[in-house]
Amino acid sequence: MEPISEVAELFRHQRAVRAFSDREVSDEIVEQVLTAATHGPSGSNTQPWRWIVVRDADVKAQVSEEYEAAFAAAYADRAPARADDRQPFTEVPVLIVACVQVPSTGRAGIQTGASIYPACQNLMLQARALGLGSVLTTLHRVKRAKIHEILGIPEGWDTAAIIPLGWPDRSYGPNRRPPISEVVMRDRCSE
Amino acid sequence: MEPISEVAELFRHQRAVRAFSDREVSDEIVEQVLTAATHGPSGSNTQPWRWIVVRDADVKAQVSEEYEAAFAAAYADRAPARADDRQPFTEVPVLIVACVQVPSTGRAGIQTGASIYPACQNLMLQARALGLGSVLTTLHRVKRAKIHEILGIPEGWDTAAIIPLGWPDRSYGPNRRPPISEVVMRDRCSE
Numbered sequence: 615m616e617p618i619s620e621v622a623e624l625f626r627h628q629r630a631v632r633a634f635s636d637r638e639v640s641d642e643i644v645e646q647v648l649t650a651a652t653h654g655p656s657g658s659n660t661q662p663w664r665w666i667v668v669r670d671a672d673v674k675a676q677v678s679e680e681y682e683a684a685f686a687a688a689y690a691d692r693a694p695a696r697a698d699d700r701q702p703f704t705e706v707p708v709l710i711v712a713c714v715q716v717p718s719t720g721r722a723g724i725q726t727g728a729s730i731y732p733a734c735q736n737l738m739l740q741a742r743a744l745g746l747g748s749v750l751t752t753l754h755r756v757k758r759a760k761i762h763e764i765l766g767i768p769e770g771w772d773t774a775a776i777i778p779l780g781w782p783d784r785s786y787g788p789n790r791r792p793p794i795s796e797v798v799m800r801d802r803c804s805e
Numbered sequence: 806m807e808p809i810s811e812v813a814e815l816f817r818h819q820r821a822v823r824a825f826s827d828r829e830v831s832d833e834i835v836e837q838v839l840t841a842a843t844h845g846p847s848g849s850n851t852q853p854w855r856w857i858v859v860r861d862a863d864v865k866a867q868v869s870e871e872y873e874a875a876f877a878a879a880y881a882d883r884a885p886a887r888a889d890d891r892q893p894f895t896e897v898p899v900l901i902v903a904c905v906q907v908p909s910t911g912r913a914g915i916q917t918g919a920s921i922y923p924a925c926q927n928l929m930l931q932a933r934a935l936g937l938g939s940v941l942t943t944l945h946r947v948k949r950a951k952i953h954e955i956l957g958i959p960e961g962w963d964t965a966a967i968i969p970l971g972w973p974d975r976s977y978g979p980n981r982r983p984p985i986s987e988v989v990m991r992d993r994c995s996e
Contacts, residue, residue: 621810621934625844625927648989652982653816654926655941663988670992713994714915724905724965725943727918728925732941735845735923736816739930743812750846750923752916766994774915791843797854798839801861803904803957 615782617745624739626788631747632700634780639707643744647779648710650740654733662715662729666765669708676764677754677776678703684756699783707780710737710748711765714774722772730774737777747782750775806973808936815930817979822938823891825971830898834935838970839901841931845924853906853920857956860899867955868967869894871948879944890974898971901928901939902956905965913963921965928968938973941966 618624648665656662668674681703685694694700703709714730716722731750738748754761754776767773809815839856847853859865872894876885885891894900905921907913922941929939945952945967958964 619812621812621815621930624812625841625931628844628846630846630850645985648985649982650816652985652988653819653980655819655821655929657941657943659821661982661988664994665985665989666992666994667989668992673992722915724913724915724918724963725946727915727922728941728943728966731918731922732926732929734919735926738846738923739812739927740816750848750919752848752919755916764993768994771994772915775919789844791840791852794836794839794843794856797843797852798856798858801857801859801864802955803855803857803959803962 615742615745615747615786618743624743628739628742629747629786629789630749631782631786632749632778633783634701634705634707634747634778635783637781639746639780643746644708646744647737647740651733651737654736656729656733657725660729663733664713664771666711666713667708668711671704673764674703674706674709677709677761680757680760680764681754681776684753687756688753703778706778710777710779711773712775712777713767713771716770716772726772727774734775734777741779745781746779747786748777748779750777806933806936806938806977809934815934819930819933820938820977820980821940822973822977823940823969824974825892825896825898825938825969826974828972830937830971834937835899835970837935838928838931842924842928845927847920847924848916851920854924855904855962857902857904858899859902862895864955865895865897865900868900868945868952871951871955872945872967875944875947878947894969897969901968901970902964903966903968904958904962907961907963917963918965925966925968932970936972937970938977939968939970941968
């Protein structure tokens with residue numbers, strides 16, 4: 615994919631990329647996308663995140679095994695979207711694990727996501743701007759206990775997403791969306 | 806705030822803006838930020854969102870009353886961040902309510918956030934690019950039942966955030982973050 619420097623072009627060119635070329639992803643690029651992530655907003659600006667950069671083949675293989683089991687269970691009775699395009703994590707150059715601190719109530723809820731997914735989106739947008747592909751995956755949460763053990767996630771932390779990152783396997787066009795009039799309402803819900 | 810057209814400048818210039826000038830926010834601008842939102846990613850690309858654009862003074866006043874009660878309760882025993890800078894919703898030009906479909910399990914969890922907060926972030930980044938300010942607020946959830954009644958949110962839907970939108974009251978510098986080395990780990994958690 616071509617790099618994008620203009621904000622005006624950025625959002626409609628983000629695509630879910632699940633397969634990557636063999637081209638190396640440099641540490642410098644990983645730093646750039648993580649820097650964008652950490653400039654994201656969070657509740658009361660607490661920045662309650664940690665980011666694990668997984669390049670180690672053995673860690674990838676262990677995480678991949680659990681993820682594939684979760685994937686098989688999730689799609690036991692329906693076809694996954696774009697199954698042919700998906701590489702297992704073992705073949706992905708870099709996995710970024712987005713970790714978020716669990717609130718003092720002890721349980722992550724939808725609001726917890728408000729302090730980590732905007733930062734994930736920054737990461738993915740910065741990746742797209744550089745010409746890299748990524749995708750936000752959360753299916754690992756089905757096998758969370760095992761994956762937390764593999765990654766050594768401590769008490770008080772949760773894993774919000776695993777984001778594969780790499781140079782795309784091919785070119786991707788812009789994303790397509792229906793007109794906003796289909797999803798926008800004025801002042802109150804009207805259905 | 807100055808508009809930003811370069812992706813390279815965008816992320817570090819997003820600030821939480823909670824007070825706005827009287828300058829009108831046009832329908833065209835609201836459409837632009839909502840278009841950016843709907844180009845965001847979502848789980849299996851389901852785009853499980855609706856966006857309520859609140860301009861009506863009466864609806865704003867009702868939501869504001871509940872929000873202020875939630876705010877007072879949340880900060881009963883600690884000082885809120887930048888309290889002086891915050892306007893009540895009644896004075897905010899436009900409120901965008903981000904609604905998300907509740908999964909078939911019947912309860913929104915952190916993962917539900919993965920299909921709405923990236924879109925919210927697109928909205929806020931596009932707003933910033935245009936020179937507008939916004940902030941992601943979730944405190945309304947404390948008074949969710951009442952606020953859902955005011956907004957007519959149907960069964961099966963939840964409200965992930967209320968995003969005040971307007972021209973900032975003043976100029977804001979870039980956001981500041983610690984070096985990423987403080988929050989990035991290699992392959993496994995190490996603490």
